[in-house]
Amino acid sequence: MDVTAYAVASATSPFAKTVIERREPGPGDVLIEISHCGICHSDIHTARDEWGGTRFPIVPGHEIVGTVREVGSDVTRHRIGDRVGVGCLVESCRTCDYCLKGEEQFCRRRVGTYSGVGKDGRPTAGGYSTHIVVDEAFVVGVPEGISSAEAAPLLCAGITVYSPLRHWGAGPGKRVAIVGMGGLGHMAVKIASALGADVTVLSQTLSKQADGRSFGARDFRATSDPATFGELRRSFDLILNTVSVAFDVDAYLSLLDVDGALINVGAPSEPVSLKISSLFNGRRTFAASPIGGLPETQEMLDFCAAHGLGAQVEVISADQIDAAYDRVVASDVRYRFVIDAATMG
Numbered sequence: 001m002d003v004t005a006y007a008v009a010s011a012t013s014p015f016a017k018t019v020i021e022r023r024e025p026g027p028g029d030v031l032i033e034i035s036h037c038g039i040c041h042s043d044i045h046t047a048r049d050e051w052g053g054t055r056f057p058i059v060p061g062h063e064i065v066g067t068v069r070e071v072g073s074d075v076t077r078h079r080i081g082d083r084v085g086v087g088c089l090v091e092s093c094r095t096c097d098y099c100l101k102g103e104e105q106f107c108r109r110r111v112g113t114y115s116g117v118g119k120d121g122r123p124t125a126g127g128y129s130t131h132i133v134v135d136e137a138f139v140v141g142v143p144e145g146i147s148s149a150e151a152a153p154l155l156c157a158g159i160t161v162y163s164p165l166r167h168w169g170a171g172p173g174k175r176v177a178i179v180g181m182g183g184l185g186h187m188a189v190k191i192a193s194a195l196g197a198d199v200t201v202l203s204q205t206l207s208k209q210a211d212g213r214s215f216g217a218r219d220f221r222a223t224s225d226p227a228t229f230g231e232l233r234r235s236f237d238l239i240l241n242t243v244s245v246a247f248d249v250d251a252y253l254s255l256l257d258v259d260g261a262l263i264n265v266g267a268p269s270e271p272v273s274l275k276i277s278s279l280f281n282g283r284r285t286f287a288a289s290p291i292g293g294l295p296e297t298q299e300m301l302d303f304c305a306a307h308g309l310g311a312q313v314e315v316i317s318a319d320q321i322d323a324a325y326d327r328v329v330a331s332d333v334r335y336r337f338v339i340d341a342a343t344m345g
Helices: 042-048 150-154 155-168 183-194 209-214 228-232 247-255 294-306 316-329
Strands: 004-005 015-019 029-038 064-071 084-087 089-091 131-135 175-179 198-203 217-220 238-239 255-264 285-288 313-316 334-341
Touching: 029 084, 029 150, 042 316, 064 131, 064 150, 084 150, 084 334, 089 131, 150 155, 150 183, 150 313, 150 334, 155 183, 155 217, 155 238, 175 183, 183 198, 183 209, 183 294, 198 209, 209 217, 217 228, 247 255, 313 316, 316 334
Parallel strands: 175 198, 175 238, 198 217, 238 255, 255 285, 313 334
Antiparallel strands: 004 015, 029 064, 029 131, 029 334, 064 084
């Protein structure tokens, strides 16, 4: 089945309109007509081969929302006409302990939505396209209450912050700091606030302070001000770092109270270091967290819909992808680009 897509042929090539082949839907598959696909910084790293190992040509995109147009004979979870989403994974082994617990993100045989190898033996291609075929187990329902454009980034950015916030117990009585307020950070502020936590944003400057408070933050501090780290010493139970650059781990650990946790969801390419004494001084934890599994992704979507939490987006046409990539790298977006798939035809 031939569909229109936007792909790059190499790490230095611009995006170009092309035609790719999707497998015919099997008994357990769902054919989705894509309406929107978010642009994640992971797309940029992969398309520009900054992590290495990219299989070119590549069609990125793992923040996908669309409508079910065809279902296989064995499909029971989704019906034609349903609004659905696809995130970072399209396959896993289904039999390991992690898969059985609904934590497919830890499966050793998980398959990414793009730059992976699917069950048909061919490289997977993502959501910068008009249609995609996915096994029903990796398709989630998008509930009413949020638009398709605002829901698309939740399939990666949303679950990436929701999972650690839930795992480390963000909620009433918990003092939570969000480091960085970009595509991930702005959703972390919204979700942590909706969970009932007392939220502070730690951003390099105060330029986004009005937005942060409108998203639910009680306080907003500039990390470029040295006084911030002195005044906020031992002020938080949980710090979620959404920034993908090297940082002073010890300085941020000093902001945690006893039994506090500093969790990274950003993935700096440079190594970071810390003094073990920074952990001793308060029985603190330094950890990291990836995406969530499929059950938790559905839980996150339902939670966001119930609280009216969508991403702040700038919708673009397919011919603007290259410019959007440059703007993401320059931090020139508030707060997530989303491609209108109708412009790919």
